[in-house]
Amino acid sequence: MTLDLEQLDATAAVEAFKDGSVAPAAYAEALAGRAAEYSNLNALQSFDPEYLIRTATEAFQAHPEAPLSGLPLVAKDNINTTNYPTSGGTKALLDHTPTNDASVVKRIIHAGGFIGAKSRMHELAFGITSNNAITGAVRNPHDSNMIPGGSSGGTAAAVAAGIFPAGLGTDTGGSCRIPAALCGVIGFRPTTGRYAGDGVVPISHTRDTVGPLARSVRDIALFDGVLSGDTSAVAEAKLAEFTIGVPRQMFYEDLDPVVAQAVETQLSSLSSQGAKLVEVSFEPIWPHNEAFSFPVVFYEVMRDLPAYLAKHAADVTFEALVAGIGSPDVAGAIDSQLGDDAMPEAAYRAAMDIHRPEMRRIYGKVFEDHGIDAIVFPTTPLPARPIGGDETVDLNGEQAPTFPTYIRNTDLGSNVGAPGISLPCPVTSDLPVGIEFDALPGQDRSLLALAGAAEKAMTQ
Template structure:
C-alpha cells in the first residue's frame, strides 16, 4: 500500500476500520515531505506536532472515540489561514512573526472532524499573484517540471498535494487562486460560493470575493471536505453527465487560449459529449463590460480596508503601511502602497459604483446566461496558458505576443469570481511539453452541490495527473 497515493476518503476509511493507523499515515507523509523538500511546498511544518496528533488520534480510536469523518487524516493549510501552533505569514516579511491564538473557523471545523493539521503551505506574497515565486520563502516548484511555477496564489497547496505530501490542502480563492494552481499541477479544486465556507481568521484581500477552498486529487475529497465545512453530506447523483447542458463561451474564454491548452480542453469536451453531455455555444461578451468596470476596483479598495481590519483584530503588531513597505515583490508592494496615496487610491465613489452597480449587473448577466440557455455549467480552459517558467513573473508570450502575466493567468477564472459563482477545475491532460492543463466549470450562484455532483461523476474519466518524476 502506497500511503502517499491515497485520498482523504480512502485514508479515513482505512483509519476507521483500524486497517491503518494514523501514525503510519503521518510517518509516510512526513517522509515524503523530507524526500521532496526541494519542491518548497511548505513555509511551516512541525513533524513532531503532526506525529503527536496522529498518536492521539490512534489512542482516541482505540478507546472508541472517533472525532468524525476525517479522523486521523492529514490536511495542510495555505499560509494565510490561521492555524494554532503555526505562524500565519501570508508569505510576507511583515507578518512572519504573527502566531495566531486560535484556528480560523475553517481549520477548526476540519480539526473537529478529526483532521490533523499538516503544516502551512507556501503562497504568492499576500495572495496578490499567480506564480508563488515567493521572495521570502522561495518558489514552489512544479512536479511536472521543477523549472516551472505551481501557479498562485495557493501554489504551495497544489505543490504539496501534487507531490503526494498530503492528500488535500485548503487554499483561498479571490480571482482563481485555488483553481489555477490545481490546473497547473494536474489536480482537482473547488471554489465555493462566497459565504458557503467561513472566511474569518484568513488574511484577506476582498470581503466581497474571498473564499477558502480545497485542492485535492479526487472530486470525492472535494465533496467530503465541503460536507464537513457546511455540516451535512448529500448523496451524489450518479447520472449527471447524460443530458448535462454545458455552455461553451468561445469569445474571451476560449479564443485567446494557447493552442496546446485549447487542444487538450477541446478533446475533454469531446469526451464529455461522447458521455451524453450537450454542448451549447453561447455569447458571453456582455459579461465583460461590467466585469472590467468592477473587478480591480473592488479588490484594490477592499484590500486595504480588510487587511487593516485583520491586522488590528488579530493583534499582528504591524500597521498596514509597515506590512506594505516590507513586501518583497515590487508589483505587490506597489498595489498596497498605491492605496495609501490620494492620487492613486481607489476612491469611495468609484468603489460604490463598482460594487453597487457593475457587480450586480454582472451577476444578473450570469443569471440570464444560465436561464436563457437552460445551462447547468459553463466550461472553459482554467488558464489560457500552461505553467510559465519560474522567474517569468512580469510577462508571458501568448500566441506570439507578449502579455502581462498576472491578468493573462487569471483571465478566465476572474470573471466568475467577481460575480460570486462557484467553480471547479478538472485535470484533463498535458500540453505538448508535458505540462498539466485544467478545464474549468462554473455553475450558477449557489449551485455548489450540482457542481460537486458533476465533478464526482467525472472522477474515473479524469483522474489526477501524476508526473513521471514522482
C-alpha cells in the first residue's frame, strides 16, 4: 500500500496495520516526515518524532485487535495528556504536564491508539482565528496567509495537511466545526455530555465538548464509538430516507458569494439524489439564543478556569494565568469579567432556567412540526480570511466583527446541546467551504448515517 497521507483515512490505516500491508512504525515515520515538510503551518505545539515511531509499534503490539490499534492522533493542547504538556495555548501553562490523562485520551489509548502530538490553538480556546500571540499563528494548509479557523485550528490544519489522519478538538460555540470548514476536513460536535469532559482546560461546562476531526465520516463514526462507548451500528443510509430542514432565516443571510454558490449547488445535489428538503424557520429562538450564549460563557469561564487550575495545575494561580494572556482579543474578553461589568448571576440564572429550556422547546418543535431528521446550512458565512483580522473581516464589502460572524451559524446547535457535523463542500475556488448538518440532541448515530449518505452524494 502506498502512503498517500492526504487521502488515507484512519480506518484504512488501521486496516493496513492489521493485514500487514503497512507497518505502524513506517506509517508513523511517514507522518513525521509530513510534519517536517509542513512545519510552516505551525500546527503542532508538542511533537517528538522518535516517540511517535516507537509508540506506534508499542500500541499496535499491545492492542493488535483494537479498533484504533497502533493509530497516532493529534490532540488540541487544552486536552490533558501525560506524555506532552497541556498549555491551553497560554503562557502560564506552557510547562504544565498533567499527572493524569483526560478521560477521552484514556479511551483512545484503551482502543489501541495514542496521542502522537499536541496541536496549537487559539489562546484559551477563546476565539476562532487560532492567531495566538503566545505560540504564533496557525496557518491554513490551502493558503498559508489565511486563518485555519479555531479554536481547534492546529488539529484541523494537521489533519488537512496529512500530518495526522485525525485528531481531537474541543467545541464550545463552533471550535471543531469552524476550522473543519475552513480547512476542508470533517468536524463533529457530539450531543453535549456524550463524551467525558474531565481533564480539559475549560471555557464553559454547560457548553464545552471534545469533538473529533477527520477526513471521512466513517472515521468520525469510529471515533464517536470509541469516545462515547456507543457501539450501535451507523446504518448505510440513502438520502431518500431523510427529510432535511433548510433554515433560510439567519443561516443563509449575508453569505459570501463563494459560500452561497457552493452550498446551493450541494442542496440541489442532495435533492436530486432523493433527500426531501423543506423550508423551516427558527425565528422565535433568536432572542433566547442571544440571552444564553455569551452570558453562560462569561459567567462560567470565571469559575471553571480557576477550578481547573486548582485540580490540575495547583502551582499556577488564576491571577498569574490572566496576567500571562498574550492575545489582545482573549485578554480583552477575560478582563471584561474582572470588574463591575462582570456577567451578573441573575443573567446567568435566566439563561439557564428560562432561555435554554425555551430554546430547546422551539428547536424540538420545528423538528416535530416539519418531520425533519436534521437541518442543513453553511457552517460559516464566509471562507478563511487573512491572518491578523482578529477584530473585523470583510464580508460583502463591509467590515464585520470576526468572532460573531464566524460563529453565527454554529452557535445555536451548541446552545441547545445538539450534535452537528461539518462536511467539506465541493468548491471551484481555492479555499474550502463547509456545509453543516445538525440533528436533535441524542441523535448522534443517525446524524452520522445522514452525513455518510451526504458525503457520498457530494463526492460523486
